[in-house]
Amino acid sequence: MIVIGTDTHKRSHALSAVDEGTGRVRGSREINADESGHQAAVRWARTLDEERVWAIEDCRQVSRRLEQALLAAGERVVRVAPKLMGASRRGERERGKSDQIDAQAVARAVVKDGVDRFPVAYLDERAMEVRLISDHREDLVRERTRMQNRLRWHLLELCPELEAKLKRGALSDLRALGRLDRRLRRLAPSVRLRIAREELAHIRALTRQAGELERELLGLIRVYRPGLLEEQGCGTLTAGLLIGRTAGAQRFRSDACFGRQSGTAPIPCSTGQRTQHRLDRGGDRQLNRGLHTIAITRAQRDPATREYLARKRAEGKTKKGALRCLKRYLARRFWRLLTEPPVEPAHATEPVLAADPVAPDPITIPERPAPRREVDRTITGPMPMSCIT
Numbered sequence: 001m002i003v004i005g006t007d008t009h010k011r012s013h014a015l016s017a018v019d020e021g022t023g024r025v026r027g028s029r030e031i032n033a034d035e036s037g038h039q040a041a042v043r044w045a046r047t048l049d050e051e052r053v054w055a056i057e058d059c060r061q062v063s064r065r066l067e068q069a070l071l072a073a074g075e076r077v078v079r080v081a082p083k084l085m086g087a088s089r090r091g092e093r094e095r096g097k098s099d100q101i102d103a104q105a106v107a108r109a110v111v112k113d114g115v116d117r118f119p120v121a122y123l124d125e126r127a128m129e130v131r132l133i134s135d136h137r138e139d140l141v142r143e144r145t146r147m148q149n150r151l152r153w154h155l156l157e158l159c160p161e162l163e164a165k166l167k168r169g170a171l172s173d174l175r176a177l178g179r180l181d182r183r184l185r186r187l188a189p190s191v192r193l194r195i196a197r198e199e200l201a202h203i204r205a206l207t208r209q210a211g212e213l214e215r216e217l218l219g220l221i222r223v224y225r226p227g228l229l230e231e232q233g234c235g236t237l238t239a240g241l242l243i244g245r246t247a248g249a250q251r252f253r254s255d256a257c258f259g260r261q262s263g264t265a266p267i268p269c270s271t272g273q274r275t276q277h278r279l280d281r282g283g284d285r286q287l288n289r290g291l292h293t294i295a296i297t298r299a300q301r302d303p304a305t306r307e308y309l310a311r312k313r314a315e316g317k318t319k320k321g322a323l324r325c326l327k328r329y330l331a332r333r334f335w336r337l338l339t340e341p342p343v344e345p346a347h348a349t350e351p352v353l354a355a356d357p358v359a360p361d362p363i364t365i366p367e368r369p370a371p372r373r374e375v376d377r378t379i380t381g382p383m384p385m386s387c388i389t
Contacts, residue, residue: 064123130221144203262288
């Protein structure tokens with residue numbers, strides 16, 4: 001059997017076929033990153049060996065189209081973490097760096113650890129939609145945070161009293177942003193004031209867009225993986241993070257493989273008569289962040305989780321060690337939830353049921369209740385601010 005390592009780029013891909021038994025290079029090639037190049041790669045690989053595995057460096061922004069073409073052709077594909085490729089390249093006798101050297105390092109990393117130890121490529125389009133929306137929302141939130149920091153510095157120069165009254169999270173609340181905008185209108189015109197109001201308008205737009213994306217994300221998760229939302233500590237954003245970063249739990253052979261990918265599998269650090277494990281700082285850190293959020297929430301609000309942590313502490317584990325055990329349990333739990341058959345979306349081609357011949361009862365629309373108090377709609381002039389001189 002041969003392992004074909006692939007170093008992917010936007011315009012081209014470097015291929016290197018390595019024999020699994022000897023590690024000898026059986027052939028190398030460079031192809032264009034388009035449909036004709038993908039077909040040429042498959043034809044070239046079939047001339048080398050009947051039994052083959054494709055090892056692709058896990059950079060899905062540039063390798064996704066190649067993965068799709070290989071899976072459509074019936075090829076077996078595994079994903080290799082970039083850090084494993086780097087470690088394999090440092091162990092090579094040939095010094096330097098090139099696309100072919102990187103492709104050989106990817107292939108030899110798989111040969112060294114074994115094909116079965118790597119997650120197979122699995123393209124889940126619905127999970128990809130969840131990840132795209134989740135990542136896009138996080139980008140907007142990060143941009144909003146930068147704008148909020150700049151706005152606070154401008155407010156500190158314009159009106160220190162106003163900036164001091166802003167509570168934590170006030171610049172993420174649309175109602176608080178509206179009140180702040182009305183207060184800024186009363187200040188004397190200046191260049192700093194104009195920039196501050198423009199930044200405030202940008203923050204309001206980003207807040208609305210982030211809220212719309214979160215509602216869209218909630219709708220997708222309710223249709224695709226509703227069971228995640230029923231778990232304590234797993235809200236819309238955390239569920240979207242788990243679905244998107246897992247990218248199809250079917251590509252992991254067991255919950256132990258998923259635990260290694262999520263950075264929750266224990267790492268032995270024993271010596272002499274002392275036997276213990278420590279936290280894993282590797283794996284997908286975003287996936288680990290989602291499990292960590294669930295663990296912290298349950299440790300604060302779930303009595304059963306608090307009893308579990310107390311029992312682990314009584315066994316002699318540290319606080320971090322007990323939390324590591326909890327995250328490993330959560331990784332096992334959510335791997336099982338993510339491997340369940342997803343809910344199939346309803347298609348428009350489904351047959352329409354015939355209408356019931358019996359006329360339904362008319363729907364009574366209740367009247368709108370009267371307001372509790374009379375609203376004073378008198379427009380009053382702006383109140384002077386203490387910071388205006």
